[in-house]
Amino acid sequence: MRVFALAVAFVAAVDAFKPDSNSCVTEEAGLGLGGEYMHHKQAKYVIGEPYAAGSYYRYCFKGKLTCHRDAGIADLPMPKAENCSEVLKKRKLGYFVDPQHTALWPHQTLCYGIKRDDFSDSENKIIDDGLTYLRTTGLTFLTLDECKAAPNADKLCGGCVDYVHVNKKDPNRCSARVGWAKIGPQPLNLGTPCFVVGKGTVVHEFLHSLGVFHEHTNPSANLIVHDMQRGAQNYLPKAQALYTDYDSHSIMHYPQVRGVCIPLARNDGKRWCGPHESKSLGCVEPRAKDCDVEASKPFGQRKKMSQGDFATIANMYGCAKTGKNATIDFLRNKLAKKGAIHNAALETGAAKRFDKSLAKVNKARADAKAAKKAAKRAAKRAARKKRGKKGGKKKAK
Structure with a gap:
């Protein structure tokens, strides 16, 4: 009886849903993806998954539905809009292959190259400090020359061909390709704002390069997203390559100003919609006024990796948790x-x-x-x- 009552309540909630002028209705295109309501600032993947290069997601903004390509790079702004009809035609014709899980660097070793001339002396020092700190995780970080000199060079970084290319191509952006991309040089952009808080942002972006996702996308996080200020891949729940408890103090967490927060308690029995869900499911669309500002203050710290961050690396790469002797x-x-x-x-x-x-x-x-x-x-x-x-x-x- 309890199950039946819950089912009736859910159906009633859906039936009671009335789309507003800012809602979108998805087109069919013969893929079983049509006729879905999406509320303002909701995103949903139609091809692939977050951080898988070549994937696409729909995004509803003020009644207009657009499609965006996921470049597999974390912390990028919303990509340029593409025609959804064309994207879905490509999917229907089988142009896309389901993306694999994020690849990890082999033999616990990441290779990197720094375009030193892009950075000032103080910025170069902060990058080096960040790499020194990252070595405390238990992983090895090598320049290409160091990789080629290693006795097992053929097994590292795709034969010392793949590496994280640290540059300042965009002077205003901090972003990185997620995981081992196997494409030769893979971008890690450190613009001028990335150095304001010391080495913290450098560490954050390198952790993306190692395959670590944003902590606020942890499926076990009880959070709301009221404003996607970056691409949707940075907000949608992501099934992790490992299973760890949600960590609000993680260096991989977005701050409140990025549109993520702990919600205020509800007394009506309803739940908040996730960034990938529509109000038609009976959930409530979150807004900035629904945030518990005080409870969300720990978010976004860039001082150091939390114990949870170290545990994540240990689980992903099998490293012993022995601090600076790692x-x-x-x-x-x-x-x-x-x-x-x-x-x-x-x-x-x-x-x-x-x-x-x-x-x-x-x-x-x-x-x-x-x-x-x-x-x-x-x-x-x-x-x-x-x-x-x-x-x-x-x-x-």
Whole structure:
């Protein structure tokens, strides 16, 4: 009876729906996609899925329905509108192949190249600081030259051909291609505004390049989207490549000013519409006034990666969560300042290859410390013994 009552209530809610002047009605085009109501600022994919290059979505704005191509790049503004009839004709003719899941970089290694002349000295330093910080995730980041010099170069970055091309082609935009695109140089644009908060935005965009989606698209997030200020792929719920709990403090979360927030509680039993849903389903179209401003304040921080962000990388790439000791190359550089003995121990340990648990690296480091302490103790014992012998000779006289 309870199920029946809920079903009746749902049908009643749908029947009660009355489209307003800002609503859109989708065309059929022989694909079973027609006759659907879409409310103002609603988006829905008709080909592919978010962040899959070549996918298309419909977008309703003030009663006008347009189609937009997803370039597979995060943080881009709404793409240029295309004729929906032409897009659907191409789909009907089978011009599109269902996109695969976002590819991850092989062997936990991302290759990059920086167009240094695009950036000022201070901006170049911020990029380098961001890469240094990213190495604490447990991944390896190599320039193309470093990749080609690696003993397993043929297995890295598509044979050292694919890399993240860091540039400032658009001086006002921060954006990146999501995941390993396998296209040679793949764009990561860092405009001037990307450096205002230090390395945080650099880290955010590189995480996109690693295949990490925006946190507010986590299907388990209880959020509303009232204004799509970027392309729809940046807002629609996305089934993650891994399953992690929603994290409001993630460095991958949009701030409130980007049209995302925690909603105020409802007392009428209705739910808020998702950015891909229509009011015809019986949900309520969210607006800015429906936001709980105080509860949404943590959104959009760019100071550091949250523990959830580190866990996401660990789950995606199988890296141990060991903080700043998580990468061999980072560890080697850090310990180089403390004496060659540490580097020597690493060279004979697991430093020549990436080890997911890093147990061998940690053991090598522990052995090096123990050997150093043992050498100091031996030196002290030898010094005491030498002093004792000298004292004994004096007494004999």
